[in-house]
Amino acid sequence: MKLAEIYKAMDNPNHADHRYPFACIQSSQQIHAAIDSLRYDIPGLDPNVYSVPEVNVVEVLEEGKKEIVTEFSFYLCADKGDESAKLLDALHHAKESKRRFFLGAKASQGFNTFIVNRIHSLEWGNSADQPNTYLNLGMLLPQEINFNLSSLKLFTSERRPYDSAGGWGKEFSGQFISFIDAGSIVFVKEALKTAGCSIQSPFNSRDIVFGNAFLLPINIDRRKQHDAPSTS
8 A cells, every 4th residue: 555545544544445555464375295105215105295374465456456466675774884785795696696595484395485686775874854753674672762653563472591402491480572563653762773772681691682673764754643633
């Protein structure tokens, strides 16, 4: 859904039932069969039938017309320096060589496989002409944000130590932590770098709970929306 369509839906919520285009998630199952008799060269083994969950992002263009979304944007934020320059060079090389990236589960079965089509660089800082409103694209632990002007969705999970050999640490009681979930609108008080933070793990002083998420600037003045009189 385009930003102008979102504004129309906000102004006239009673007429927002059929707004096109919009994106949604469709879940399904793929049936797979493994022929173990051929795999192990043992005749007589029954085939192993199993299902694999599949999640597709679908764009609904109009009623009854859908298209599977195959192009996605991935955002990386880095300070200027030799390390970030090397990373950018590596991405350009991957684009030219059409190198495949596996960004998710079941990559061996063809899922979550991506190639780089375009690379676009953006620069922004903390200047006066920068917006104060951002779209959160990760798991953010807030530090300096305006909660009154932000539109937030929380993701709460239980954390406890995990060891690959022993599993979850049963001698520790679970600790709950809440992040600001992706898709939330965050209004930054002052500097962008102080919007989020990472904290020390309560279980081990050497471990860190990362909470600095990528914040994409959007051109919405939340202060004007907050101060505007209600029309409902």
